[in-house]
Structures are given as C-alpha cells and as structure tokens.
Amino acid sequence: MKSFLALFIALLSLTVIAEEAVDIKPAELLQADTSEWLIIDVRSAEEYAEGHVPGAINIPHTDMAAQMSTIQTYKDKPVVVYCRSGYRAGKAADVLIEADFSDVRHLEGDIMGWRNAGHELEQ
Numbered sequence: 001m002k003s004f005l006a007l008f009i010a011l012l013s014l015t016v017i018a019e020e021a022v023d024i025k026p027a028e029l030l031q032a033d034t035s036e037w038l039i040i041d042v043r044s045a046e047e048y049a050e051g052h053v054p055g056a057i058n059i060p061h062t063d064m065a066a067q068m069s070t071i072q073t074y075k076d077k078p079v080v081v082y083c084r085s086g087y088r089a090g091k092a093a094d095v096l097i098e099a100d101f102s103d104v105r106h107l108e109g110d111i112m113g114w115r116n117a118g119h120e121l122e123q
Contacts, residue, residue, distance in 0.1 A: 021093035021106040024080060026117045029053070029107060038074040042083045042092040043111070051121030053082065053107070053114055061088040064095040075101050082107035082114075 024032075029039075039056040041048050048058040059067045061083065071079070079101055083089040089106050096104045107114065115121070 021081065021090075021097070021104040023108040024105040025108050026114050026119055029080060030119065032078075034078075034080075037078040037080060038071060039080045039107075040071075040082075040092065041111070042081055042088045047084065047111075049123065051123050052111070054120065054122040056082075056122070059092075061092040061095075064092045065099075068099055075099075076103070078103045078105060080105045080107055082110045084111055086110050 041052045041056040042061040081089045081092045
C-alpha cells in the first residue's frame, strides 16, 4: 500500500511539472504578428553572432533565471525560445514556465530547422 501511495504521489507530481512549451513551426512564426512577442535565442553569444532568427534577442540558457527582471514585461505575451537542437531551449522554457510565463513556445526544429527551411538569418 505504501508503494502504491508513493507511486501515486510521484505521478501526480509529474503531471503538475509536465507543463511544457508549445511548439511553433518556423512558417507560423514568420506569418505571426510578433510585434509584441519576445523571441529568445538561448545559444551562446558566439552562436547568436553567427546568425539568428530576425528580431531575436540573446539570453544564453544558463543566464535565463538571472535575466528574469529584464523580460518580465513579456510574462503574459508569447515568448518563443530556440537553440541549436532543442536541449537548451527546453531548459530555458522550464525556467520561464516556473516563473509563471503564460505563453511559452518552442521553435520547432530550432535554428537548424529554420536554416533548413531556407529562412533568412539576421547577424
């Protein structure tokens, strides 16, 4: 009985924590009116300088928690995160969700998907 109760509590905890970012396709991002959105490239400054999604700002995923005060105005607006392949974007999205950002999105395919789709990069 104790093990069943422990399993139930663990599963309940996972469902509470399991909230995640919603994927947005590169084409959807291009078509959206992003004037009030925040697009965050969570790669390193060097990677960002090599080329990024137009309009994106750079906050490395390791600095996300420390930069919360600078992006608080976007707490109830769409925030899109991406990296090279998804891992760092997932970490950054978790930080945003934990900070109660209400509309966190992940750029499907990240920067590699953006490039592969033939979309322009900003430098």
